[in-house]
Structures are given as C-alpha cells and as structure tokens.
Amino acid sequence: MTPPAVETTPEADRIQALFNRIAPVYDRLNDWLSLGQHRIWKLMTVKWSQASAGDTCLDLCCGSGDLAQLLGERVGKTGQVFGVDFSCAQLEIARQRGETHYPPRTHIQWIEADALNLPFADNFFDAATMGYGLRNVTDILMSLQELHRVLKPGATAAILDFHRPSNPTLNGVQQWILQTIVVPVATANGLQDEYAYILPSLEKFPQGPEQIRLAHQAGFAQATHYPIAGGIMGVLVVTKRLS
Numbered sequence: 001m002t003p004p005a006v007e008t009t010p011e012a013d014r015i016q017a018l019f020n021r022i023a024p025v026y027d028r029l030n031d032w033l034s035l036g037q038h039r040i041w042k043l044m045t046v047k048w049s050q051a052s053a054g055d056t057c058l059d060l061c062c063g064s065g066d067l068a069q070l071l072g073e074r075v076g077k078t079g080q081v082f083g084v085d086f087s088c089a090q091l092e093i094a095r096q097r098g099e100t101h102y103p104p105r106t107h108i109q110w111i112e113a114d115a116l117n118l119p120f121a122d123n124f125f126d127a128a129t130m131g132y133g134l135r136n137v138t139d140i141l142m143s144l145q146e147l148h149r150v151l152k153p154g155a156t157a158a159i160l161d162f163h164r165p166s167n168p169t170l171n172g173v174q175q176w177i178l179q180t181i182v183v184p185v186a187t188a189n190g191l192q193d194e195y196a197y198i199l200p201s202l203e204k205f206p207q208g209p210e211q212i213r214l215a216h217q218a219g220f221a222q223a224t225h226y227p228i229a230g231g232i233m234g235v236l237v238v239t240k241r242l243s
C-alpha cells in the first residue's frame, strides 16, 4: 500500500539528519554510556509487548534494529517482523547487523517510512514496540494515532523512552550523567550537538501521566506507564480495544 506523500517539516528533517549522522557509532555509544543496561530495558519492553510465536510485529522507529531482533526471537520462524524508520543510515546498519550479528531466524523487513504515516493497512499487527522513538517524532499524538490504527483489536504496544525521575536526587543524577559524561563522550566522537539534544528533548517530553492521557486521546482502551531504572527510563504499555 503506497501511502500518500507526507509533508515533511524542517524539524523532522533535522531529526532524520541527526540519526543519519550518529548511525555509525549509535550502538557502541549506547552500550558504553548505559553500561549495557539499555539491552535489559529493551528486553523488558519486548516482554511487555506480549509478542508471541507466529505473530506479525512492528518495531516502530527501529533504528539499528535492536528491538526488531528481539521481536524476531519471540515470534520465531512462523512470525514476521517489520522494522520501520525514516533514517536510511540507521536502516542500513540494521540490515548489516541482521546479516552478521544475528542467526537467520525470522525474516525481518526493514522499511523506510514515516511513523506519522505508516504504509500498512488498519488492524495489521499483533504487537508492536517503539524504543526511544516517541520523544523524537514531531507529533506524539499523531504517532500514537497511527500506531493505534495499524494494531489489531486487542493488540498491545510497548513504548520505551527516557523519563524524568520523580525523585529530585535521581533527576539530578540523570541530568549530571547526560551533561558530564554523555555529551563529552559524544564530543570525543565529533557528535556534541547530536547528544546535547537529548536533555532538552527529555525536558519537553511528557511525563508518565501525560503519556497515558495522550494514549487514551489516540484511542487506546488501556494505557499504563512503568518507570524503570529508578525512573530514568519508562515504558508506556498501550492496548487497543478488542472490539
């Protein structure tokens, strides 16, 4: 199904270019800067998606494909996974890693498309994940509405992203790490501006209760937000009404 052309915006172009630029070092810096913990957070996210053997699943804003590969492990050879991103450089890394880092299992299809205008029919997916994408799309509500549209009735999506801890001390530690460790390490890789973007994007990102409100506004029957890692991350779990 060919979606109608979607008007891009300067902000979306900026985000797309940012993730194209960081693609070569993205995975390595995630592992270093989170001490590998992001892989635990992604495992939790896939479990919360309730993806099962034989399912057709979506990994929205898939980037280099971590969550799509984890979905592939859960759906197995009888299932299928679609990884969707609008960064061609991230998708190229995803394809390369799929061929070299992972055993051939589920056939994962890597689709270059806009999360705000998905090239899939209504009621298509049994489960979905979205890792660190909701904070980066230019229209959170529209993204949740599109996700709702393509999920089957009764299907669940798990949406992982940064979260600002309610504990002031942990909030301060999160900001300190981002400013004093993450940005200097990124600067050493020539990506100061790209990683300096994280903190302001986090500061304007809705907290859990507002994410739940947006999910209900987008049409989801159920929405729960789970702060994890002391609240420095969070997973919004949403379910489409069964009928």
Ligand SMILES: C/C(=C\Cc1cc(O)c2ccccc2c1O)CCC[C@H](C)CCC[C@H](C)CCCC(C)C
Pocket: 022, 026, 029, 030, 031, 033, 034, 035, 037, 038, 132, 135, 136, 174, 177, 178, 182, 194, 195, 197, 198, 232
């Ligand atoms: C996988 C992670 C972040 C993905 C990510 C999301 C974005 O929106 C970006 C925007 C611009 C550049 C890069 C990214 C990006 O990588 C989370 C882990 C990687 C983080 C960069 C590091 C976060 C550190 C935490 C604040 C504290 C970690 C504590 C840990 C227990 C040591």
Ligand SMILES: C[S@@+](CC[C@H](N)C(=O)[O-])C[C@H]1O[C@@H](n2cnc3c(N)ncnc32)[C@H](O)[C@@H]1O
Pocket: 012, 015, 016, 019, 020, 060, 061, 062, 063, 064, 065, 066, 067, 084, 085, 086, 087, 090, 113, 114, 115, 116, 130, 131, 132, 133, 136, 137, 138
């Ligand atoms: C921080 S990365 C997350 C990648 C991966 N999900 C992970 O967990 O590591 C955010 C991704 O969202 C993608 N993205 C942002 N806005 C998008 C949009 N409107 N449509 C498709 N992809 C988008 C970016 O290109 C980038 O690859």
